[in-house]
Amino acid sequence: DTAVSQTPKYLVTQMGNDKSIKCEQNLGHDTMYWYKQDSKKFLKIMFSYNNKELIINETVPNRFSPKSPDKAHLNLHINSLELGDSAVYFCASSRQGQGGGYTFGSGTRLTVV
Amino acid sequence: KQEVTQIPAALSVPEGENLVLNCSFTDSAIYNLQWFRQDPGKGLTSLLLIQSSQREQTSGRLNASLDKSSGRSTLYIAASQPGDSATYLCAVRLNAGNMLTFGGGTRLMVKP
Numbered sequence: 001d002t003a004v005s006q007t008p009k010y011l012v013t014q015m016g017n018d019k020s021i022k023c024e025q026n027l028g029h030d031t032m033y034w035y036k037q038d039s040k041k042f043l044k045i046m047f048s049y050n051n052k053e054l055i056i057n058e059t060v061p062n063r064f065s066p067k068s069p070d071k072a073h074l075n076l077h078i079n080s081l082e083l084g085d086s087a088v089y090f091c092a093s094s095r096q097g098q099g100g101g102y103t104f105g106s107g108t109r110l111t112v113v
Numbered sequence: 114k115q116e117v118t119q120i121p122a123a124l125s126v127p128e129g130e131n132l133v134l135n136c137s138f139t140d141s142a143i144y145n146l147q148w149f150r151q152d153p154g155k156g157l158t159s160l161l162l163i164q165s166s167q168r169e170q171t172s173g174r175l176n177a178s179l180d181k182s183s184g185r186s187t188l189y190i191a192a193s194q195p196g197d198s199a200t201y202l203c204a205v206r207l208n209a210g211n212m213l214t215f216g217g218g219t220r221l222m223v224k225p
Contacts, residue, residue, distance in 0.1 A: 033212060041151075041200065045212040055212070090156065092213075101147050102204070102213055106156035 003027050006091050006105040013081060014113055021076045021108045023091030029103070031096050032074035034066060037088040037107070046089075049074055050096060081112045115140045119203055119216035126193055127224050134188040134219045136203030141184050147213065148177050148188050149202040157202065161188070193223045 004025045013019050025032065031050040037043050047066045048055040054066065063079045078085060091105040116139045126132055136146070145164045149157040161170045161177040163186070169178040176189040190197060200220045204213040 040217075042217055043202070043204075043215040045214075048212045092157075101145070101159055101162035103159065104149070104157040109154075 003103050004091055004093055004105040006089075006108050008108060009106065010109050010111075012111045012113065015081055015083060017081050018077070018079045019081060019110075020078070021089055021091075021110070023074050023076070023105060024072055025091075025093040025103070026072065027093055027095075027103060029093035029095045029100070030071060031094050032068070033092045033094075033102075034074065034076050035090040035092060035104075037090060039087070043090070046076075047074075078110075083112050086110055086112045115205060115207055115214045117203060117205055117214050117216035119201075119219050121219060122217065123220040123222075125222040125224065128193060128195060130193050130223075131189070131191050132193055132221075134190070134201050134203075134221070136186040136188070136216055138184045138186075138205045138214075140205075140207065141181050142207065143181060144206045144208050146177075146179055146186050146203065146205045148175075148186075149204065151200045151202060151218070153199075160201075190221075193221075195223050195225050197221060197223050 007022045033048050034046040035043050046060045065077045067075045088107045088109050090107045092102045094100045094102045118137045120135045147162045148160040163170050163179045174191040179186045200218045202218045203216040
């Protein structure tokens with residue numbers, strides 16, 4: 001009955017590879033997000049997506065791309081992985097309007113070697 | 114651009130103490146403010162959500178206040194316990210469709 005679930009929980013991969021992280025929410029929320037938590041534990045928004053628009057943080061390299069097959073899923077694809085991409089990536093969801101709070105997934109720890 | 118600051122960055126207290134964590138934000142036109150807890154190596158757990166029209170929210174031993182005009186929120190933890198040890202994150206949302214902006218967190222250690 002997990003509200004926001006991410007897979008995998010851990011991901012170790014070599015530089016230059018392409019990888020994906022999956023995210024699913026069963027809360028009926030209409031907006032999903034990806035956040036990155038760096039080594040200093042600071043959380044920064046990467047993407048915000050609902051069925052109407054994708055908002056991209058301008059600092060995110062275009063090697064990162066979100067893919068949403070339906071309202072309940074927002075997957076993160078990363079091409080040509082670099083060492084600096086190592087971080088914990090969190091998926092989250094919320095309901096637009098109605099004062100909705102955020103619900104976060106448990107995170108995916110990505111290590112690029 | 115919204116900036117969120119949390120003070121102190123780290124706090125160590127003996128069990129049983131009441132404590133206050135501070136959060137300040139630069140743009141007072143917020144939609145809501147949310148306090149989270151993050152345990153080491155874990156995800157974020159929502160503690161309290163305060164709408165822009167509200168002054169405070171309470172859940173058990175936790176009380177969060179919001180002063181929008183001065184750009185401040187506080188999280189009050191009563192009778193702290195070792196199980197409260199975690200990083201506490203404050204995050205603000207500017208409008209209904211916007212993303213959360215996080216503070217750097219306060220790392221709390223409650224000693225038995």
